[in-house]
Amino acid sequence: MALPALRASPAALVPPLLRRYPRRLPLLGKPFGGNRPPPAGCGIPAASATTVASPLTGAEEALMGFIAGKRKATEVAHSVWKNVVSKGDSVIDATCGNGHDTLALLRMVADDSGRGFVYGMDIQSSALESTSSLLDESVNPNQRKLVELFCLCHSKMEDVIPQGVSIRLVAFNLGYLPGGDKGIITASNTTLLALQAASRILVSGGLISIVAYVGHPGGREEYDTVQAFASGLPVDLWATCKLEMLNRPAAPVLILLFKK
Numbered sequence: 224m225a226l227p228a229l230r231a232s233p234a235a236l237v238p239p240l241l242r243r244y245p246r247r248l249p250l251l252g253k254p255f256g257g258n259r260p261p262p263a264g265c266g267i268p269a270a271s272a273t274t275v276a277s278p279l280t281g282a283e284e285a286l287m288g289f290i291a292g293k294r295k296a297t298e299v300a301h302s303v304w305k306n307v308v309s310k311g312d313s314v315i316d317a318t319c320g321n322g323h324d325t326l327a328l329l330r331m332v333a334d335d336s337g338r339g340f341v342y343g344m345d346i347q348s349s350a351l352e353s354t355s356s357l358l359d360e361s362v363n364p365n366q367r368k369l370v371e372l373f374c375l376c377h378s379k380m381e382d383v384i385p386q387g388v389s390i391r392l393v394a395f396n397l398g399y400l401p402g403g404d405k406g407i408i409t410a411s412n413t414t415l416l417a418l419q420a421a422s423r424i425l426v427s428g429g430l431i432s433i434v435a436y437v438g439h440p441g442g443r444e445e446y447d448t449v450q451a452f453a454s455g456l457p458v459d460l461w462a463t464c465k466l467e468m469l470n471r472p473a474a475p476v477l478i479l480l481f482k483k
């Protein structure tokens with residue numbers, strides 16, 4: 224399949240978090256639970272806390288939903304992606320599966336002038352067929368052209384991403400295809416190679432997002448591998464964290480690797 228011409232967008236030159244937060248991140252500008260002024264003596268002037276609208280409303284809502292046990296790790300992941308990617312960006316879905324993440328990413332990056340691109344991959348052709356069908360029925364033909372699907376192990380992602388393309392986000396949703404063969408799962412060794420590849424091609428200001436499942440055979444080992452990789456990334460170049468339900472040990476874990 225021929226790749227469409229890819230142009231370097233001016234937006235690609237500046238990481239979105241920096242574009243949105245030119246001086247410092249006003250993450251706590253709006254207190255959770257409404258526009259109540261902070262308690263006296265907390266050091267934040269009441270006027271600024273009540274008048275600064277947080278630009279992270281979707282993420283706050285998803286995070287609070289996760290904390291309350293009402294939102295899934297994948298929902299938090301999508302809300303975080305929205306705060307990292309911009310229209311016109313190029314991103315990778317490293318595990319297309321049934322295409323829900325691919326579609327969400329396409330909606331985030333596709334703009335009216337045909338910029339933005341999603342590279343999708345999966346080792347199962349049946350998964351790519353599901354993804355392709357979902358895209359065909361969900362977006363218009365112009366937007367559909369902004370996705371290319373590869374039947375490929377994600378450890379080989381560098382073989383298909385054209386040199387010079389700035390990748391803003393790489394999404395992994397590990398484990399097996401829902402509704403498919405539960406014996407075909409992502410595996411520690413190739414997941415590690417894929418994370419290493421993703422870390423090389425990701426642009427500064429970009430994100431690697433991983434949803435890991437520990438409830439199936441091999442899942443815990445793979446999660447440990449991801450966690451060890453994330454923990455070993457140098458702190459001057461990366462900020463890495465995870466969201467995990469402590470009293471639901473089998474629940475999916477969201478791991479986020481932000482390239483500074």
Ligand SMILES: C[S@@+](CC[C@H](N)C(=O)[O-])C[C@H]1O[C@@H](n2cnc3c(N)ncnc32)[C@H](O)[C@@H]1O
Pocket residue numbers: 317318319320321322323324325344345346347350375376377378396397398399400401407408409410413414
């Ligand atoms: C949990 S599913 C992904 C769900 C998907 N993101 C969605 O939104 O529906 C995991 C997928 O990873 C795929 N997979 C397993 N090993 C892989 C590998 N080495 N490279 C790429 N994809 C792989 C499986 O075939 C499966 O479709």
